[in-house]
Amino acid sequence: MKLVIATRNAHKLEEIKTIFDFRGLEVLSAFDFPEIPDVVEDADTFEGNACKKARELAVATGCWTLADDSGLEVDALGGAPGVWSARYAGEPCSYEKNNTKLLCELEGKDDRNARFRTVIALSDPEGNTETVAGKCEGHIIDQGRGSNGFGYDPLFVPDGYEETFAELDASVKNCISHRANALKAAYKKWRGRLAS
Ligand code: ITT
Numbered sequence: 317m318k319l320v321i322a323t324r325n326a327h328k329l330e331e332i333k334t335i336f337d338f339r340g341l342e343v344l345s346a347f348d349f350p351e352i353p354d355v356v357e358d359a360d361t362f363e364g365n366a367c368k369k370a371r372e373l374a375v376a377t378g379c380w381t382l383a384d385d386s387g388l389e390v391d392a393l394g395g396a397p398g399v400w401s402a403r404y405a406g407e408p409c410s411y412e413k414n415n416t417k418l419l420c421e422l423e424g425k426d427d428r429n430a431r432f433r434t435v436i437a438l439s440d441p442e443g444n445t446e447t448v449a450g451k452c453e454g455h456i457i458d459q460g461r462g463s464n465g466f467g468y469d470p471l472f473v474p475d476g477y478e479e480t481f482a483e484l485d486a487s488v489k490n491c492i493s494h495r496a497n498a499l500k501a502a503y504k505k506w507r508g509r510l511a512s
Contacts, residue, residue, distance in 0.1 A: 321345040322373040322383035327466035335499045352376045366437035367445040374439035386434040388468045392427040428455040432494035436502045450498030
């Protein structure tokens with residue numbers, strides 16, 4: 317059975333492929349369908365965007381499709397950047413500009429609590445979707461540290477650790493992250509269905 321992963325984010329794709337046990341499946345991604353236009357991520361929830369990405373690619377390809385919509389919620393900023401995480405500092409998406417903007421917005425603020433959230437959506441070829449969610453609590457530091465991972469990883473220290481996600485080994489991030497937690501729930505809920 318073919319399963320498409322509806323992302324054009326190479327870092328995210330690598331993490332998903334590392335975390336989820338896809339044995340027995342032929343795994344493709346949005347990179348294998350360059351002729352299909354990018355989905356417009358205009359929903360105001362992670363769930364809405366995840367379902368949209370999974371559904372549109374599933375219907376276009378005729379394959380079961382898995383999508384991941386993720387972002388960072390910062391308490392002192394009322395949950396921003398949230399669903400706007402990818403384009404927080406405007407288009408086109410720049411991790412460097414996003415991180416600079418986040419640090420500017422947090423200047424002088426004592427509450428640094430934050431969490432990453434992920435919603436994973438699975439769509440059948442007719443566009444029927446289901447979702448699972450995961451999160452990872454932590455805090456935002458004053459200056460980026462580390463070079464692993466992507467996005468806001470250099471600024472985010474997960475609870476129980478002193479290193480940022482960008483300093484921790486990928487094997488640690490892939491065990492405790494928002495994406496890992498969502499994909500563990502996805503495996504539990506859908507593995508039987510995907511094996512059939
Ligand atoms: P696709 O929609 O093609 O999957 P994307 O990068 O646009 O790729 P999202 O819409 O889910 O993905 O945006 C998520 C943004 O949130 C992403 O660009 C990063 O800035 C940030 N983000 C998500 N997961 C992250 C992680 O594990 N570590 C650091 N930043 C992350």
